[in-house]
Amino acid sequence: MSIIEVRNLKKSFGSLEVLKDISIDIEKGDIVAILGPSGSGKSTFLRSLIDLEEIDGGDICIEGKYLAKNGIYPSEKEKRKILSKTGMVFQHFNLFPHLNIKKNLMLAPLLAKQDSRENIAELAKETLEKVGLADKINAMPSTLSGGQKQRVAIARALMLRPDIVLFDEPTSALDPELTGEVLNVIRELAKEGNTMLIVTHEIGFASEVANKIIFMEDGYIQAVGTPNEVIINQTNERINAFLNKVK
């Protein structure tokens, strides 16, 4: 069984069809990079996997449970349960500005009663160490650089021990010299066997870290395969045109 199964997913914003017919299987442990020109529906696709966009048709099945079947969703409570092992990292970090870093990390596991307060605090410390920010545990988000904020956001997503982590353009809001530190953290996570889907414009990073590349355009998946198949040895004209533009 695939960890994520998507069948005939459709999504429109008003009369604009953003996702026309998306079907894809993601296996456990896959590192998937989603590429494509802006407006191709990459972010909308990613966001629909975690219920930030409501789809109009098709199925989304996460770890064997239907988040949506024929475009119909279960109750809020049921959805929360299905998505409890899916985390997300946003382009604009979305840290909680009124809470310090420690509280940003601890809030969700505390509210979910994941563990005792002491253990969650301990986990927060360990997770911050993993992203190299142990010294910032009591800092407020407004005092951090963009790269640091994004690393905290990644740590916050990891606190719930997700099986799947979605990254929506994690480096697009960063200054070029800060993207490296964030990509390094993602690279490390990739080695740990998490399933990750990354919408990105970093072609080099994608072909290095991902074992599966999805190329999207005009609301369709135009190509799926290994980095070799989709980027390096491809003959697809659309992909060529896209790669030439971003290079």
Added chain:
Amino acid sequence: MSDIASWVSQMLIGCKLTIELFAITLIFSLPLGLILSFIRIARSPKGAISKAIYYCIEWIVSGFILIMRGTPLMLQIFFVYFGLPYLPVIGKYLTFDRFPAGAIAFVLNYGAYYAEIFRGGLLSVDKGQYEASKVLGLTPTQTKFRIVLPQMFRIALPSVANETIILLKDTALITAIGLSDLLKVTTNIVNRTTNISAFAVAAVFYLIFSYILTIIFQKLEKKFDF
């Protein structure tokens, strides 16, 4: 000098009413405003019946805020004290003494203003905060109280401070239904003594209260700063 001492002791009695009205209005209108603002930013639910209820409540709240902001507070005080008892059927249950009548008008009026201040604060909380809360598994209620409200308070605080200081001075309107607040007592002293210095003393009283409020709000702003 003994004149001033006797004025001050009379004014302190007026102050008691001013402060009571101010405190009661604040205690009840802030939560009222909060509830109204949440209703005004709530999105329409699904399902025909809940949608109908939603639009009904939405319409009532919008109408209430329009009336409260669109008519003078003094008129509202008159209406509650003199007008409500004349309403058919329910009028006899809506007959209030002077002070409760005044307080009701103040609470409703300021509730409407605070509601709009809070609504502005709620609208300026970034959409990303709701999305982050959702992907972290927070329920809508947890999101509201842990994430949205603290950020909204900080944004709304300067406007709340402004409105609250206006409230302090607006309490003088209660004299319209014959109650003796600080300003009314002062006017009586001036009329009796034909000496307008009492007004200066009253001004000092109002300034002291405003100053205390300013300090409190400065402290709050510092506390909620991030």
